[in-house]
Amino acid sequence: MTEAASDSVSVVTVTNLIKQFGRFAALRGITAEFSGGKLYAILGDNGAGKTTLLRTLAGLNRPSSGEVSILGTNADAREFRDICQNVGYMAHPSLLYDEMSGMENLQYFARLYGLTGNTRCAEVIKAVGLDPDLVRPVGQYSQGMRQRMSLARALLNDPRILLLDEPFSNVDVHSATEMVSLLAGLRDKGKTIFVVTHQASLLEGVADESVWMEHGQIVQRSRNLKPPGASPADGPGHGNGK
Amino acid sequence: MSKPSGIVRATLLKDLRLEWRSKDAINSMLFFSLLVVVVFSFSFDPSAEESRQIAGGLIWVAFLFAAVVALNQTWAREIRNQVLDAYRVSPAPANSLFIAKALGNFIFVLVLEALMTPLFIMFYRLRALGPAWQLLVVGALGTWALVVNGTFFAAMSLRTRSREIMLPLLLFPISIPAILAMVQATTAILSGEQARFWIVLLATYDLVFTTGCLLLFETVLNAE
Amino acid sequence: MKRLFPILGVLTAILLCYGLYQALVVAPTEQTMGDVQRIFYYHVPSAWTAFILFFINFVASILYLVKRRSAQDMVALTTAEVGVVFLTVNLVTGPIWARPVWGIWWTWDWRLTSTLVMWLIYVSYLFLRRFSSGGQTPTLAAALAVLGALCVPFVYFSIWFFRTQHPQPVIGGGGSIDPRMWHALLINWLAFSCFAFMVCWSRYRLEKLQREVDEAHAMQSLLAPRGGVR
Numbered sequence: 001m002t003e004a005a006s007d008s009v010s011v012v013t014v015t016n017l018i019k020q021f022g023r024f025a026a027l028r029g030i031t032a033e034f035s036g037g038k039l040y041a042i043l044g045d046n047g048a049g050k051t052t053l054l055r056t057l058a059g060l061n062r063p064s065s066g067e068v069s070i071l072g073t074n075a076d077a078r079e080f081r082d083i084c085q086n087v088g089y090m091a092h093p094s095l096l097y098d099e100m101s102g103m104e105n106l107q108y109f110a111r112l113y114g115l116t117g118n119t120r121c122a123e124v125i126k127a128v129g130l131d132p133d134l135v136r137p138v139g140q141y142s143q144g145m146r147q148r149m150s151l152a153r154a155l156l157n158d159p160r161i162l163l164l165d166e167p168f169s170n171v172d173v174h175s176a177t178e179m180v181s182l183l184a185g186l187r188d189k190g191k192t193i194f195v196v197t198h199q200a201s202l203l204e205g206v207a208d209e210s211v212w213m214e215h216g217q218i219v220q221r222s223r224n225l226k227p228p229g230a231s232p233a234d235g236p237g238h239g240n241g242k
Numbered sequence: 243m244s245k246p247s248g249i250v251r252a253t254l255l256k257d258l259r260l261e262w263r264s265k266d267a268i269n270s271m272l273f274f275s276l277l278v279v280v281v282f283s284f285s286f287d288p289s290a291e292e293s294r295q296i297a298g299g300l301i302w303v304a305f306l307f308a309a310v311v312a313l314n315q316t317w318a319r320e321i322r323n324q325v326l327d328a329y330r331v332s333p334a335p336a337n338s339l340f341i342a343k344a345l346g347n348f349i350f351v352l353v354l355e356a357l358m359t360p361l362f363i364m365f366y367r368l369r370a371l372g373p374a375w376q377l378l379v380v381g382a383l384g385t386w387a388l389v390v391n392g393t394f395f396a397a398m399s400l401r402t403r404s405r406e407i408m409l410p411l412l413l414f415p416i417s418i419p420a421i422l423a424m425v426q427a428t429t430a431i432l433s434g435e436q437a438r439f440w441i442v443l444l445a446t447y448d449l450v451f452t453t454g455c456l457l458l459f460e461t462v463l464n465a466e
Numbered sequence: 467m468k469r470l471f472p473i474l475g476v477l478t479a480i481l482l483c484y485g486l487y488q489a490l491v492v493a494p495t496e497q498t499m500g501d502v503q504r505i506f507y508y509h510v511p512s513a514w515t516a517f518i519l520f521f522i523n524f525v526a527s528i529l530y531l532v533k534r535r536s537a538q539d540m541v542a543l544t545t546a547e548v549g550v551v552f553l554t555v556n557l558v559t560g561p562i563w564a565r566p567v568w569g570i571w572w573t574w575d576w577r578l579t580s581t582l583v584m585w586l587i588y589v590s591y592l593f594l595r596r597f598s599s600g601g602q603t604p605t606l607a608a609a610l611a612v613l614g615a616l617c618v619p620f621v622y623f624s625i626w627f628f629r630t631q632h633p634q635p636v637i638g639g640g641g642s643i644d645p646r647m648w649h650a651l652l653i654n655w656l657a658f659s660c661f662a663f664m665v666c667w668s669r670y671r672l673e674k675l676q677r678e679v680d681e682a683h684a685m686q687s688l689l690a691p692r693g694g695v696r
Binding site: 029 | 600601680683684687688689
Binding site: 402 | 586587593606613614621623627628
């Protein structure tokens with residue numbers, strides 16, 4: 001169901017997006033278009049609004065004002081439920097049940113997306129480099145395994161858009177590198193991937209574009225991972241932002 | 243997209259499985275139910291004739307306490323690791339989640355009642371002078387009344403301060419007509435009197451509030 | 467609009483005084499209970515006023531769930547708060563009336579019991595508003611208000627069937643009522659309604675100001691350059 005990667009087609013459009021929590025403005029007017037088939041690295045300091053932006057795109061937050069359009073459908077529209085079939089979301093908490101095994105978790109979530117049978121579940125578990133037959137409950141996994149299983153859950157429905165919030169945090173280097181190459185492969189197949197991370201160096205050479213956020217606004221978009229205001233000598237991951 | 247009934251079934255089975263796996267929770271709930279019955283027996287002397295007359299009320303208050311403890315913890319599982327977010331980003335309808343949770347709570351509370359009832363019958367030497375099968379009807383309707391509102395308010399309390407006290411605080415006032423009906427129906431059946439009015443009232447209450455909760459649940463789940 | 471407030475205030479004060487005069491002086495003394503019965507002119511209108519306020523709360527909550535306008539939420543909030551106050555008046559005047567007449571503080575009769583349950587429902591509503599966090603409060607409260615309002619018929623119907631020990635109902639069926647008493651009752655109801663309206667209006671204005679302050683802070687946070695976030 002993936003279209004041929006046409007860079008000019010925007011799959012996510014955000015218009016003057018504002019999100020306020022009481023007196024605090026997490027997103028202060030974001031207008032941007034993101035085209036399909038690319039891997040976007042969303043970077044910035046804590047409190048910049050990266051997680052809020054991702055959650056708003058996933059439909060977990062409703063904008064205070066402004067518009068969000070995903071795959072041509074407005075987030076406010078009733079049909080947005082159907083768009084969820086094409087979106088995968090992963091956050092820093094695992095979004096998995098600790099007392100069940102990885103396979104059992106995925107079998108349940110597969111039902112939510114209308115998938116029957118175990119083949120798809122086994123497929124994604126193997127794709128993230130884990131063993132589908134592992135009966136150990138997820139609560140006993142290492143952080144790397146847990147993040148990988150969480151990613152597997154996000155991939156279950158073969159989404160066209162992936163929203164990943166800090167997928168590499170507290171993950172060992174080996175697991176992280178494997179996840180990155182998996183994401184690169186998915187991007188090559190035409191998926192649009194948004195990765196919020198503090199470890200920009202992991203996405204070096206893989207991300208198509210970096211999106212720097214500061215105080216609820218996008219301050220810079222560029223093809224490399226250098227922070228805004230950094231001299232060319234600085235690399236990503238050294239002195240983020242100002 | 244999956245049929246809603248399939249999602250309800252999958253969620254219900256998942257909850258039952260998780261409940262079964264966390265045996266500590268079940269065992270402590272069962273023991274708590276036993277304790278409630280015993281404490282009531284000390285507070286309201288079962289050998290006294292008056293106590294037998296109010297046994298219908300006592301048993302439902304005991305069920306109410308057990309239900310509140312059970313209701314509080316079934317949503318707790320969805321908060322850990324923010325699993326509820328995984329449900330919300332999926333195309334699965336919110337109502338399926340509600341129905342599955344309500345059914346799961348219903349089964350769970352019925353199990354607790356099944357433990358407590360024989361003890362009550364034994365301790366209070368209860369006999370039904372009216373048709374005993376009606377007691378089952380009242381039991382089912384009454385339990386559903388508590389559980390459907392309880393599941394709804396427990397979801398509502400999820401993101402409030404003092405989550406665990408909010409549930410009974412919201413549930414008890416609205417449940418009063420239903421509690422009155424359950425108790426009166428039970429007492430009437432035990433003493434061989436006409437319970438039809440109360441059973442019909444309870445059934446109407448169940449219908450109205452099940453509908454109300456179903457209509458409002460999606461709004462409440464996604465409120466932020 | 468602002469000029470209307472003091473005018474209505476004076477009008478309400480006049481009505482309340484007139485109502486007091488009617489209740490304590492003009493209305494005839496009740497034959498069995500004596501002058502104690504005059505509390506009836508406060509006991510009954512406060513309940514009626516509360517019902518009107520809760521009905522408005524119900525409508526405002528439904529409107530909020532559909533239209534999501536802040537004004538509707540504020541109306542729901544004010545009517546619930548003021549309604550609870552009026553119900554409290556009713557619940558307190560009930561025992562004050564009952565004690566000299568029947569010798570007991572509380573009678574589990576139909577009306578008083580139902581009022582108590584309604585009071586509990588709307589107090590729980592106020593608790594929910596207090597305990598829930600900012601953004602969700604209007605939605606959760608509106609949902610609770612709808613369920614609470616659906617419950618009210620059940621409360622009255624079930625308790626009515628359960629117990630009838632209230633003295634002969636003076637409104638609609640049962641004992642007859644002297645037309646002068648009826649007159650005093652209606653005057654007081656009108657006065658109470660105006661008073662309720664004044665209080666609601668004040669509370670609404672207060673809430674509106676508070677929200678405007680919050681919005682100003684939020685706007686400042688929105689527009690502030692980096693470092694200006696509260």
